[in-house]
Amino acid sequence: MKRAAIVSPLRTPIGAFGGSLRSIPVEELGATVARAVVERTGLDPARIEDVVFAHSYANGEVPCTGRWVALQAGFPISVAGMQLDRRCGSGLQAIATAAMMVQTGAADVVMAGGVESMSNVEYYTTDMRWGKRAGTVKFHDRLERGRERSQPEARFGRISGMIETAENVARDYGISREQADAFALRSHQRAAEAWSSGKFAQEVVPVSVAQRKGEALIVSEDEGIRGDLTIEQLARLKPLMKDGIVTAGNACQQNDAAAACLIVAEDKLEALGLAPIGYLHSWAVAGCEPSHMGIGPVPAVKKLFGKNGLGFDDMGLVELNEAFACQALACAKGWGWNDPDRFNVNGSGISLGHPVGATGVRIMTSLMHELGRRGARYGLETMCIGGGQGIAAVFERA
Numbered sequence: 001m002k003r004a005a006i007v008s009p010l011r012t013p014i015g016a017f018g019g020s021l022r023s024i025p026v027e028e029l030g031a032t033v034a035r036a037v038v039e040r041t042g043l044d045p046a047r048i049e050d051v052v053f054a055h056s057y058a059n060g061e062v063p064c065t066g067r068w069v070a071l072q073a074g075f076p077i078s079v080a081g082m083q084l085d086r087r088c089g090s091g092l093q094a095i096a097t098a099a100m101m102v103q104t105g106a107a108d109v110v111m112a113g114g115v116e117s118m119s120n121v122e123y124y125t126t127d128m129r130w131g132k133r134a135g136t137v138k139f140h141d142r143l144e145r146g147r148e149r150s151q152p153e154a155r156f157g158r159i160s161g162m163i164e165t166a167e168n169v170a171r172d173y174g175i176s177r178e179q180a181d182a183f184a185l186r187s188h189q190r191a192a193e194a195w196s197s198g199k200f201a202q203e204v205v206p207v208s209v210a211q212r213k214g215e216a217l218i219v220s221e222d223e224g225i226r227g228d229l230t231i232e233q234l235a236r237l238k239p240l241m242k243d244g245i246v247t248a249g250n251a252c253q254q255n256d257a258a259a260a261c262l263i264v265a266e267d268k269l270e271a272l273g274l275a276p277i278g279y280l281h282s283w284a285v286a287g288c289e290p291s292h293m294g295i296g297p298v299p300a301v302k303k304l305f306g307k308n309g310l311g312f313d314d315m316g317l318v319e320l321n322e323a324f325a326c327q328a329l330a331c332a333k334g335w336g337w338n339d340p341d342r343f344n345v346n347g348s349g350i351s352l353g354h355p356v357g358a359t360g361v362r363i364m365t366s367l368m369h370e371l372g373r374r375g376a377r378y379g380l381e382t383m384c385i386g387g388g389q390g391i392a393a394v395f396e397r398a
Helices: 026-041 065-072 090-103 142-148 162-173 177-196 231-236 266-272 290-295 297-308 325-335 356-374
Strands: 004-011 050-054 080-084 109-117 207-209 217-219 255-265 278-287 315-320 378-385 389-397
Touching: 004 026, 004 090, 004 266, 004 356, 026 065, 026 109, 026 255, 050 065, 050 090, 050 356, 065 080, 065 109, 080 090, 090 109, 090 255, 090 278, 090 356, 090 389, 109 356, 162 290, 162 325, 177 231, 177 325, 255 266, 255 356, 278 297, 290 297, 290 325, 290 378, 297 325, 297 378, 297 389, 315 325, 315 356, 325 378, 356 378, 356 389
Parallel strands: 050 080, 050 109, 315 378
Antiparallel strands: 004 255, 004 278, 109 255, 207 217, 278 389, 378 389
């Protein structure tokens, strides 16, 4: 099969929940980064055969997100588009799906991306389709409902949400509150250092936000990073569940962002004048108990390394999405590996944020740029997935 090259991975800044990107609709957020990828590469957008976009909190306002993004970005109407959802792993799945299209010859150039505007996820009701004769109409918060209903209750019982799953994993692997807070602090410190040293400058596309009066606001940096955070501040936060260790300070944020890249057949790069930053080497997905979904990266990485013959010693970098600090530490215990010099070196979900559909592409973008800075060959990206899954992929630097 053809090798799937990754070209020009870019991302928007990651907006805080209800923050500066709140007014940007999801289709424009995605289109902003899609246009930037085309501009950076100089590629004629008519050469893009499909746009595969992850969007985990999609709705009727923007059906088939990939097609919407392509049209919103001004691409020719001949450019097709699709949407997919594997919850937290959606963005990485978009890359894998686009790569399979290229590897099998179904397409030569595909745009892969992900987008989420969690600030604009709606409330909805299932009561009104056929009318409500009397009584109260119930509205669901789609953000909360998606977490509660990530698995069939009839089979697994009621799971109140992702926080409960994190507490289960923390208990199983003996992760303490102090360890979780220390890990969270490190995440913020590393993300703050990455920005101050200019590491993210090359990968981030500024977003213009119209204002009621005056000039547009240009958002150019991630909003959730707290470089001045202290361990004492984290220790003062109350647990989100009784007798638990998960707090608002050692869990991931809710966010708004988009990220995208081109996936191109290796034998077409020269003719198109494109220079790859790397290649998707291999990937795997695995299921786990839904009530312990945070441990999903352990079986996923085991499966992946079993297929590709690689191991942690081969990885120049390891990027694990920080859904929860205790969950990330539990995965490291489950792997029997935890090298701070290669593990989430520029922060992750706790500091940068977790815009669900965009996260997988965001992580790959940061990973590939860091591999280039270090001159390392392989990087591992992995994450847990609500409902009890893990996904993992190895990327190879060009």
